[in-house]
Amino acid sequence: MEPRSAAAAGRDFPYTARTTCYIEIHRDGRVTHGTDRATYERAVAGESRLYAVWPGEWSSHLFAIDDLDEYAKAHGIKHDVQRTGPAEHVHQVRWAESSGEQNPRSPYVGIEVSLACGCEIQSLDVFAAQMREQKGWAVATSVGWGSSSGPEGTTYSLRVRRKSLTA
Ligand SMILES: [Zn+2]
Known part of the structure; x- marks a missing residue:
């Protein structure tokens, strides 16, 4: 399954929805599900790749988290005035x-x-x-x-x- 682009969904991507499940694939093949700062820093450094499953009404889609800036803002790892003031x-x-x-x-x-x-x-x-x-x-x-x-x-x-x- 070819992952879709979260960046293409822009701010509509449900980064913080409870139903969004994150998958971090580390270089050694390990898979974890965190959304903390360390996850973000590994992804930025290219030490891991971040994906998310967005469960749709009829089927779930796999998204590549390819806009790490937006991801970090959504999770409060980076400050975003537009989101939180x-x-x-x-x-x-x-x-x-x-x-x-x-x-x-x-x-x-x-x-x-x-x-x-x-x-x-x-x-x-x-x-x-x-x-x-x-x-x-x-x-x-x-x-x-x-x-x-x-x-x-x-x-x-x-x-x-x-x-x-x-x-
Ligand atoms: Zn600040």
Whole structure:
């Protein structure tokens, strides 16, 4: 049976329907049925191939999960504003103090932030509100902020009240 393309079905593909059964075929021939981040990462890396059975009314069809981006968004592995909205999503924030000069007397500290969840900061006000809620950070919104893109994604330079930086 030649699998159909889930990508061709687009957003109509029932990625999260309870009746959709996933089949992950590993390189060694092992078959598992997970839908977690590890499954996604193996499929992206080409270490396994992902299929899904979509049970139809009269017959079931085998689909190749060939749009892994859409799959990851549907399962919340990657954030999708259109699906979940920014407020319901908890960012996976990686941060470190900026290596540049810091004023130790300033209540604010410069940090470099990257978002492992794949989000991009569109508005500092929105991001600051999210960080206040999710991490308790007090992000300075009245000062400039910057971003730089590299092979590892986008890094943002922000200023955050030092005492609020606990997590
Ligand atoms: Zn995010």
